Amino acid sequence: MANHGSDRETDSNTRLYNPYQDLNMQVPVSTLYKLPTSPEFLFSEESIHQRRSWGENLTFYTGTAYIAGSVSGAAVGFFSAVRNFEQGDTLKLKVNRILNSSGHSGRSWGNRVGIVGLIYAGMESGIVAATDRDDVWSSVAAGLGTGAICRAARGVRSAAVAGALGGLAAGAAVAGKQALKRYVPI
Numbered sequence: 001m002a003n004h005g006s007d008r009e010t011d012s013n014t015r016l017y018n019p020y021q022d023l024n025m026q027v028p029v030s031t032l033y034k035l036p037t038s039p040e041f042l043f044s045e046e047s048i049h050q051r052r053s054w055g056e057n058l059t060f061y062t063g064t065a066y067i068a069g070s071v072s073g074a075a076v077g078f079f080s081a082v083r084n085f086e087q088g089d090t091l092k093l094k095v096n097r098i099l100n101s102s103g104h105s106g107r108s109w110g111n112r113v114g115i116v117g118l119i120y121a122g123m124e125s126g127i128v129a130a131t132d133r134d135d136v137w138s139s140v141a142a143g144l145g146t147g148a149i150c151r152a153a154r155g156v157r158s159a160a161v162a163g164a165l166g167g168l169a170a171g172a173a174v175a176g177k178q179a180l181k182r183y184v185p186i
Contacts, residue, residue, distance in 0.1 A: 051134045054125035058118065065117025066110045073109025077102035120146040120170070136174045143170025 052060065081101035085094055124142035128134045147166025148159045 051128070054121075054129070057125050058121040061117040061121035061124075062114055063117075065120075066114030069113025070106045070110030072113075074102040074106035076109070077105030080105065116146060116150055119149055120166075123149075136171065136178075139174045140167045140171045143167045146170075 078098055078101065081094075081098040084097065084101075089097070120142055123145045124139060127138045127141050127145075131138065144163045144167035147169075148163035150166075151158045151162035
């Protein structure tokens with residue numbers, strides 16, 4: 001960072017930024033920018049809650065679930081295509097079979113798992129908005145509700161089992177996240 005003179009205020013919530021610092025050039029102090037070191041909020045009430053908004057949750061969970069489902073589906077499609085190779089297939093035909101199978105399975109799995117992420121994000125945001133608490137139990141309740149909704153068309157017993165599995169999966173994910181925060185220095 002550049003040495004800032006006494007004509008600038010020293011504020012603990014900002015830092016000076018020099019866009020030319022990696023170019024090893026002498027730059028006048030007037031080109032430095034004061035950047036905040038903490039997130040900026042429009043209203044002071046927003047700074048109290050350290051969580052994502054419902055829109056950010058929706059985007060994050062849906063996108064993450066879609067990508068994870070697509071990659072998993074593509075892997076399943078790859079192994080399915082390799083398993084279905086025939087004796088007289090040329091290399092071009094094998095590659096075509098792999099691409100078609102991976103693409104089809106990846107899209108299908110991505111859409112299915114993305115919808116689960118969408119439902120989970122909506123449930124979690126709704127629960128957090130209703131209870132005004134963002135804790136492990138909110139995530140577990142959202143997982144329970146998501147599992148139940150995803151399997152509701154197959155009957156009450158299937159919905160109850162899927163809800164229990166969804167609650168356990170959400171609880172395990174939150175516990176794993178807490179363990180990573182605590183024991184892995186990032």
